[in-house]
Amino acid sequence: MPHRWDPTAPPVTGLVRPVRVDPTGRTGPTRKQARGPHWRTTSAGLFVPASVSADLVEQRIVEAHARAGERAVVTGWAALRLHGARFSDGLARDGRTRLPVPVATNGERRAEVPGLLLIRQRVPEDEVVLRHGVRCASVERALFDEMRRLGEPREMAVAVGAVCAAGLTSVQRMRGYAAARRWYRDVRTVTGALEMSVEDCRSPQEDRFRLIWEYDAGWGRPVGNRPVLDESGRLVAVPDLLDVTRGVVGEYAGADHRDIDRHESDIAREAALRRVGLEYVEVVARDLRDPAKVVARMQEAEQRAGLLPRRWQVGPPMSRRVP
Template sequence: MSSELGRVAPGPMVRPVPVDPDGLLGPTRGAAQGRGWRRTSPGLYVPVSTPDSAEQRIVEAAGRAGDRGAVTGWAALRLHGDGFCDGLAGDGETIRPVPVVEGRGRVRAHPSVRVSREVLPDDEVVVVHGIRCTTAVRALYDEVRAHPLRWAVVHADRAFAPGVVDRAAWAVYLGSRPWHVRIRHARVVHDLAVTTSRSPGETLLRLIWVLDGGWPAPLCNVLVTDEHGTVVGMPDLLDVDLGVVAEYDGAVHRSRDQHTRDLAREHTFRGLGLEYAAFTGPDVGDPPRVVERLAAARQRAARTERRWGFVR
């Protein structure tokens, strides 16, 4: 999974083409059977030199979906600008099939696609970068239902943060389908997701705080001030009642310069009476350990003098 925060434009795509008897707009029938072309779906081809990428797999899957179906889920979200959706599983290596809704057509089963036969209303289909895909709200709905709760929330956070999906609009969309498959799962995801998370690891840390620790949800990435109102930092997670800061230190924090800045920031926060706890990737894979350390920080925070404020 990518850690992209803002909207991103899809990379280059080579659109599959049908056989052309003249060999101008596509391969001749003979050329299509040779080594220079690769069939992407029945009747459509691309040159064998075409690079493999998430975007290329999407445009080829769209050829399978035809003019009655649409790509959805992570693939549609990527077309809408969600850079987190790179077509890879959580391990960063496994290639995920492209989800498609067949709509009123029929899509043949193939390892490169995951076919849904759910209803596809016309008003939930748009054309983005020349590809038929579902609207952003429908795409996120399909995507979160494909994941367990915590990873589903990660995907919602990543779609909300850059504005690819509007959280309020998604709530309206969910309210319009009360009896749909796994609608309860999607509603829980909506309630847990926020618009201010800045990384998947931060989301997972927040979910441990809420789901495993059972504590009120912290604020995400708010500005902390000193007693004079001067901004001193922006912690990942902040308990504004007790004064506990929790930070997720991802790969970017491994450099010497960044680590030095992190230590200075911790010193500043502690000097204002905030309790501080930092966690890494392996930590969020061990929720009981995280809960134990957060609980200890909360106990210490109860004994400190508050000399800080915050700005939403």
């Protein structure tokens, strides 16, 4: 079973595209059946079997696309999810509020409706692919549109990192995409955010910690998710972040770290890193809302690290897959 922090979305099957009423009952419910308990209305005139739940984010995207029309193109976070980006989960930062599904109407006149975010810019056909039978923007175009939706450079960089971690694209490829589309709206903002982006963070929260590390603390870009070996070449740990010069590692502790077995493992990991001469900074989600507190903790770790003998080395980068 994939880990909850795996950046690749789990495979999904059995998505159902909404259908219209069919008097014969062959391609859809009859009018009587549509009013009964065995069918669910997804939007005006469109239905799926009642057993099909919209709680699955991919199903919600399929239903939104059906509402928008055949020429419409799903883009932004929704297209990225259908491409396989796990952290494009359709939820706001609070983890509860559902985001509207971004859809480029591609010339069709559509009124604003709840659950849809209508994108007025066209997605050209050479940037359209089929995923689960849905017309989706290509990975690079979808990510470009998601960055424009987010607007804030750091969150844009986090979005890039999450899609790269899923192996769907690379920072270099996104730079090339933006450079080839200089006439697109907000391209300069997107280009600036790409300079802040990395490919080696395993989760959005880890990447937000990295941005504090790099820009608020001014420590420069850390080494991400690289093996740390002892003097004999044995693996000590693979920390989220590592400052090779200062001898400090950084770890983001998600909710799963509260599990008693995981917590015990974390304590042993911290002790192992200190034994070879590395200091340790751990943050949780709440800490990331207060960069000054995180920076102060990092500075304290730097002072302690200066007293430790160095008995460690950095191992080779871990492989990434990009199509």
